[in-house]
Amino acid sequence: METIQPLTPDALVVSGDLTQRAKRYQFKEARQFFDRLGNLPMLVVPGNHDVPLWRIFERLFKPHALYCEIITPDLNPVLRVGNVVLVGLDSTAPRRSISNGRIYLQQLRHCEKTFAAVPQDMTRIVVAHHHFAPGHDRIFDSTMPRARRAIACFVEQKVEMILGGHLHRSYIGSSLDFFPGHHRDRGIIIVQCGTTTSSRGTGRERDENTFNLIEAGSQTITVTHYLYLEKEGKFVPFSKHIFPRLGQTFDAGNPGSGSFPP
Numbered sequence: 001m002e003t004i005q006p007l008t009p010d011a012l013v014v015s016g017d018l019t020q021r022a023k024r025y026q027f028k029e030a031r032q033f034f035d036r037l038g039n040l041p042m043l044v045v046p047g048n049h050d051v052p053l054w055r056i057f058e059r060l061f062k063p064h065a066l067y068c069e070i071i072t073p074d075l076n077p078v079l080r081v082g083n084v085v086l087v088g089l090d091s092t093a094p095r096r097s098i099s100n101g102r103i104y105l106q107q108l109r110h111c112e113k114t115f116a117a118v119p120q121d122m123t124r125i126v127v128a129h130h131h132f133a134p135g136h137d138r139i140f141d142s143t144m145p146r147a148r149r150a151i152a153c154f155v156e157q158k159v160e161m162i163l164g165g166h167l168h169r170s171y172i173g174s175s176l177d178f179f180p181g182h183h184r185d186r187g188i189i190i191v192q193c194g195t196t197t198s199s200r201g202t203g204r205e206r207d208e209n210t211f212n213l214i215e216a217g218s219q220t221i222t223v224t225h226y227l228y229l230e231k232e233g234k235f236v237p238f239s240k241h242i243f244p245r246l247g248q249t250f251d252a253g254n255p256g257s258g259s260f261p262p
Helices: 024-035 056-061 065-070 105-116 147-156
Strands: 012-014 042-044 078-081 084-089 123-128 161-164 171-174 189-192 210-216 220-229 234-244
Touching: 024 065, 042 084, 084 105, 105 147, 171 234, 189 220, 210 234
Parallel strands: 012 042, 084 123, 123 161, 161 189
Antiparallel strands: 078 084, 171 189, 210 220, 220 234
């Protein structure tokens, strides 16, 4: 909280896993945390830990009941803030895949319809808990089934960035790193958040807390990666990544405004 407020973000993005075992008291604690942020606009999507694992009846017949009751009833939310439109997608698939998740065709159509209704110059961002990009280090991770189909659709929809979680470690890069697709000049920025409020970081972020601050300008998109340093007792900027907006180059304009931490 002490870090978020001085950054004066326009919105907050939470890419899932609000709880450990989808219990009522855990959702209530998450709700209380969100309420402390006041009127800050938020986009939240569920993670696989936000659906019951061992409570089989609930997982099969009412997997998101507590999430919808306490957090938000919208599993595929849309948020417009400044020059940015974000579409959240529920990738949890509790009846089919607890771990790897799924994105279905109706969700891709939902994205298409949403983006078709906004101005062409708006920054288009997709948010989902599960990862579309494979692990970038020596830890093996299976991506979502048919992740490439989704990325191909997002490219056609002129999505510029995908935000996610699930891996418990950060990655900032491009879809072109692992999937060239049909348009080599239209890769999608991939921003995986590590873990911001728990001790379950993995890989090089083991026991570490991180978040990303995104500034979407008219010419560029800037991602600043923040890491919590015990010695400093606070989150500090660890790295900065600047990407040109779709159809733009680095030598024009400035990043502008419109920042929000996911």
